[in-house]
Amino acid sequence: MRTSIATVCLMGTLDQKLVAAKEAGFDGVEIFEPDLIASPKSPEEIRARAQELGLSLDLYQPFRDFEGVGPDLLEQNLRRAAAKFSLMNRLGIETMLLCSNVATARSGDEQLAAAQLRELGVLAERFGVRVAYEALAWGKFVDDYEQAARIVRLADHPRIGVCLDSFHILSKGHDPQAIETIPAAKIFFVQLADAPILSMDVLSWSRHHRLFPGEGGFDLAAFMGHLVRTGYDGPVSLEIFNDTFRQSDPRATAIDARRSLRLLEDETLTWLGGSSGGRTEQMSARPLPAVEPPADINYVELRTGAIDDMRLLLEQLGFSSHGRHRSKSVELWSQGAARVVLGRPEPNQPPPTVAGIGLSVRNPATAFQRAIDLFATEIHRPEGPGDEPLVGVRAPDGSEVFFGREGETAPRWVREFGEPSNRGTGLIERVDHINLAQPWQHFDAGVLFFHSVLDLRSQPSMEVAAPVGLVRSQVLRAADGVVRIALNLVPSGANEDAILPQHIAFASSDVLALAREARERGFHPLDIPANYYDDIEARYDVHPELLNELKKLNVMYDRDETGEFLHFYTHPIGTVFLEVVERRDGYEGYGALNAPVRLAAQYQQRRATREVPA
Template identity: 60%
Template sequence: MKTSIATVCLSGTLEEKLKASAAAGFDGVEIFEPDFVASSLSPELVASTARDLGLTLDLYQPFRDFEGVGQEKLRQNLRRAAAKFDLMNRLGISTILLCSNVGTAVSADDALAVDQLGRLGDLAESYGVRVAYEALAWGRYVNDYEHAAAIVRAVDHPAIGHCLDSFHILSRGWDPAAIETIPADKIFFVQMADAPGLTMDLLSWSRHHRVFPGEGGFDLADFMGHLLRAGYDGPMSLEIFNDTFRRTDPFRTAVDAMRSLEWLQELACQALERDGREGSRMELSPLPTMVAPVGFNFVEIRADDHRLDQVRTTLHQLGFTDAGNHHSKPVELWSQGGARVIINRGDSTAGSPAVAALGFDVLDPELAAERAGRLLAPPVPRDRGAGDEQLLGVRAPDSSEIFFGRVGRGGVPAWVSEFGGSTEVTTDPLVTRVDHVNLAQSWEYFDAAVLFCTSVLALDPQPSLDVAAPTGLVRSQVMSTADGIVRLVLNLSPTGSADTAQHVAFASTDAIGAARRARERGLAFLPIGENYYEDLDSRFDLKPEFLEEIRELQLMYDRDERGEFLHFYTESLGSVFFEIVERRGGYRGYGATNAPVRLAAQHSRRPIVAAP
């Protein structure tokens, strides 16, 4: 599959965008006209720079407001087009994007559009270029790709064809199945974009909220299947208008973009396997197949040495046992049931406690690492001493480390034997495993984290949720396996807010028993105010003695049609805190109605910094 990206997707100068695209492994780029006009590079220098970087220049765009106009406007438009075609010859670009008219069309008569596009085709042919006509979702008279297809068919000119854009088709709810009726040689170019489901005007949605494939909610697998069965085998390009991407490092954004196209190839392969390959000509490189993780292997907490005692004490209060120090590395293991926490004391500059790495149980670590490499996840080097189990790791967009561990005999990983501490076996532990991990994400790379979890970890995105915090809304995106055994929660705080910390939730068979044990051992619970329990009493028909018990222990409660949820939190330890959860029945949520109370309680416990 030939990959391409529009320069509008990236921040920086035109030269920086070209370098970032090449570094990420793209085959070509679309030149977005404002990027070229603002550049100091001549057309010839742009062409030579791209050539030296190994990039083709695939499209010049956009050309706007051409068809459906009066005669004087047509004359002006043809003059404008001639200038652009001459520029394209200097750049070495053979295809231009023509958007359906939005601002200057005075007639809805298709016959007029056909005649005028035919004249444009004659002009384009004289310059040796092609025109890819695109139905904008907000076009004045042409906003449907099937309508555009009828016009192109009537024009019947070798220099006039289509640009198909997934956003313009799927945002309007058009059925992409009719793509298969368009002759392959008339599909000159394809632009791909995903988008979250939003209720707003199409122009604003398009200009500010497009994301890379795999980061939104469009059914791009179905779209790709129809496109490939139509016989298209040209560039697959990304055209993403997004305020965040235009403010972030272009090299990192380009890597995320390339990862999305690798993921798109997998979606395409799945669609062809499901619905048939007849007509498909594009050569695809499917990713190594990966089965989703079957559990958490470990969670690693990193901090400087003098702050780790707080973590140790809290884990002990929650019932964890010190399982000893590693025989060759400055790390220690704390465990309870199937929950394992690694404390890393090897970085004296680590600062306050934070989640530094996650390990996942996978059936084939080598295959998982190979897949992650194809998806441009940087490998994490790991010193391996004699007799150490191999742990293959990659770096996530937020710079945390992800490791793939083999499921051990009896569910215990082989690497546990590398720790020579207590052999004490906890019978009937109150904590059984890691239930979920909440990871705070920066605004720059939140969407990249969603794509990473989807493509690299094979986790499925669940409906996102906005949670009220004292400093604004926290966007919460759950990523999970189908069975819910592995759950990651990605949280995006309001810009400049520190309200969202990382936290690790442990599954318990008895949250009340775990709370009593923790209290006996001196745990500092996150205090929950009386108003919460009075509200709880009004919402649920709880037995008075049960309500009094959870009030006394500072537990929180939720219930849905499937079951019940009991949970409590520790105080924050730097940038991380712990949670104990008990799921009763089929409850699969996270106590979302309790989150604003928890966030407010944590906010109130933050140190107050005096104004200078």
């Protein structure tokens, strides 16, 4: 599959965008006209630079408001087109994108549009270029790809074809199956974009909320499957209008973009039944190594400068210390199957707090190779004599993901630490979920990373009100629900008052018993206001005895149609805090209605701490 990306997807100068596309492994780029106009380099220099990088220049775009106009305006439009065709010759680009008219068309007569496109085709032939006609979702008269294909067929000129754009097709709810009725020779270009499913005007949706494949809600595997069946073998390009991407590091964005296409290539093969071969298929596609679904979270690594405070907190919750690693500056704490590797931040690096996650999989080598094939960066773990080999990659936010072998009661790497100081209470069983704060530029990339590498599936996203703004939360979970990772988007402009929504939640068999025992060991939970418990009593009619215990222990409560949820929080240590949860009778949620109360309590606690005189 020939891959391409529109320069509009990336931040920076045109040269920076070309370099980022090349480093991410794209075959070519679309030149977005404003990028060319703003460039100090001549078209010939841009052409030479692309050749130097080994990139093809696949498309010049966009050309607007051509067809359906009166004779005088048509003459002006042909003059404009001739100037652009001449420019394309200088750039060495053979195909121009023509968007359906949104402003100047005065007639929706398809015969008129076809006749005018035929005149454009005659002009294009003089310059040796082609025109790919695209139906914009908000086109004045042409907003349907089947209609655009029909007009191209009526135009009947070898230099006139269609451009298929997944956003314009799927945002309008059009069925992509009819793509198979378009001759491959008439499909001149293909643009891909995903998007969240939103209820808003399609122009704003398109201009600000497009996403890379796999980050939104469109069925792009089906779209691609129908395309492959036509026999199309030209470029498959990403055209993403997204405010975040255009403010982010272009290299990181380009890698995320390339990852999305690699995943889509694999998903398209699955949709086609495991092979890109067939009656008319020509586009080559490669499968990824099989997904290795994580069986559990076998450890979480925390990095904090307040390491003594974290040790004390873990002791109060009943964790046992195994001591320091025999060759590394980290230590291990455990209770049940919950393990915390504790260390200090790396020098001269901002601490990610939750620095790493260890996952148990059936075949670590396969999981690792899938991640590498999806353009993740390998992490080389220093190994001392007798250390268990672990393979890992880096997530977009800089945290580490390591793969270990499932089926072991205690992973072999645990032996590299000492024996536990005591066996603890055993009231904590395992890690229930991890909540990772994501900088604004890494949120969508994080969703795609965990989905593509581990096949964690996105749950409906939600926004939680906090004193510092709205916190967007996206939970990804394994099919069996054992591994759950929540990504929280840090509010834009968050200042030092913001509590980063980053924490580890441990599953307990008896939260109330653990809260009582922890208190006996000196633990002070996050204070929950009395108003919250008044609301709980009114909302759920909780038994007075249980309600009093919840209030006394600062334990929060939720209930749904299946079961109950009890949980409490610790005070933050730096930018991390811990949570202990108990799920009763199949409860699957996270106490979403409690999150604003927790965020407000943390905010108040931080401000009160800062205002205490030294």
